Amino acid sequence: MKRTLRLAMAGGGEGAFIGAIHRAAAALDGDWRLVAGAFSSDPERNRRSGEMLGIEAARTYASLDALLAAEAALPADERVDAIAIVTPNHLHAPMAIAALEAGFHVFCEKPMALDLEEARLIAAAAARSGRHFALAFTYSGYPLVEEARVRVARGDFGRIRLVQVEYSQGWLSQAIDREGNKQAEWRTDPARAGLGGCLGDIGTHAFHLAEHVSGLKVQELCADVATHVPGRRLDDDVSVLLRLDGGARGTLKATQVAAGDENGLKLRIHGEHGGLEWAQMEPNTLTLRWLDRPTEIIRAGGPGLAESTLRRLRTPAGHPEGYIEAFANLYHAFALRILDSAETASFPSVEVGLRTMGFVESVIANAASDTKWTKLSAE
Missing domain, CATH: 3.40.50.720 (NAD(P)-binding Rossmann-like Domain)
Structure with missing residues (x-):
């Protein structure tokens, strides 16, 4: 038992x-x-x-x-x-x-x-x-994020050329960090948040998702970091060009001042033969596009999913699962590891933490310098 x-x-x-x-x-x-x-x-x-x-x-x-x-x-x-x-x-x-x-x-x-x-x-x-x-890099727990990762890893799209990730929010478009909003206060305080504001809060999510699904590591980056709200002490808007393994190129956009946006995390990956698109606000759909055949819509719970995807699902097709269920998949995988279970599942661990912190430091360093490209190092 x-x-x-x-x-x-x-x-x-x-x-x-x-x-x-x-x-x-x-x-x-x-x-x-x-x-x-x-x-x-x-x-x-x-x-x-x-x-x-x-x-x-x-x-x-x-x-x-x-x-x-x-x-x-x-x-x-x-x-x-x-x-x-x-x-x-x-x-x-x-x-x-x-x-x-x-x-x-x-x-x-x-x-x-x-x-x-x-x-x-x-x-x-x-x-x-x-x-x-x-x-708690929650988004890697979504079933169709796992499906996307599996399809890239098995070579469905050929060699990967493009990785594009965007995380767009608007909740910090006004100076609510100076108006008593406790969630905003600490996220824009360097002493409590660290080197990055938007960069550390949601930019790290975007970075992890891009590497996790593509299976490629970012080698170099070129960044622009901005603070749009006057008086704010940390960034609220970040744009990054990426050079990844194997010659792949990428872009990462993270912002918390896109007024009206909610939680717009989106990922697109393209290879030689086709590509995929996934959006967190419609997490039960994965779109596949091809050069030589019609677009495919993959649905959570539908046919043709990988075994590791199915293990992350709890309900039949058409019964939406979301953020808490994705989060629960990480806690479940963590429990399996602690119990040394024969059933295995992955969760973001120390290596992910080191790479995401290396990403934050490299973005800040590059944006503050005249150097075009900065090598990402998390060793």
Whole structure:
């Protein structure tokens, strides 16, 4: 009989958007049960959060340090298996390192850290501890993203020539970061968000999706970084030219000031014989276009899907699955790895974290210099 894993959460308390998403995703397949947490640095908000979530008062801890010490002292069949870190970026590295060194697996929000050096410290801690580390690059969990990856990998389109990815939002078109919006405040604060604003928040998603589906690594880039809202301290608009493995070329556009746009993540990949298109706001459709035959529309749950795609589906065709289900696929894959299951599935891990942080640093460096092309290095 499969064991249900025990999860603790750092951050994500009362009023937090992403904490609720993590909890719903972790619970969806019955792999995880939330049993402990340090949900807020505010004692009263922390207490209320624990009560709301049905957590025992004794396991609603005042801090992550208190959580790690108390849980490590429990018998192995009672203590938590993993810590979900759902805090602003500046806390990712200290919390992840502490949790790994205390012997717990870690599922961390993206980006991995404030900068590449912090990401390297997390990677080193994971290697020393032997614990698993996962990152919440959610969009790789969508079934038809997996289908796209499989079709590219098996050569359906021939050698890949073009990779185009766009992530367009409009929610930061006004100066809401200076008007009390807490989600905007920390995302535009260099001390809490890191080197990149829009770049770190959604540009990293676009970068990961492009590499994940194409199977190609970005080797060099040429970037333009802009801040359109006066007084904002981090970027809100980024454009990047990409040179990838094998001579492929790409473009990456990430913006949070496209007024009226919602969550417009789109990917197009073209090879010698045809190409594909996928959009996050219509995630159950994958479009294939060919030089020598009619366009194909692939639907989630429909015929002809790869086995690894089918394992990511939960409902019959025509019953839409979305963001939480994609997120749940990552938590399920993480659970399989921890349990050393014969069934395997992938999730974004340390290597992805290092590459995405290397991407952020390379974009910032290139945009600030007179150099046309900057080599991406995440070693």
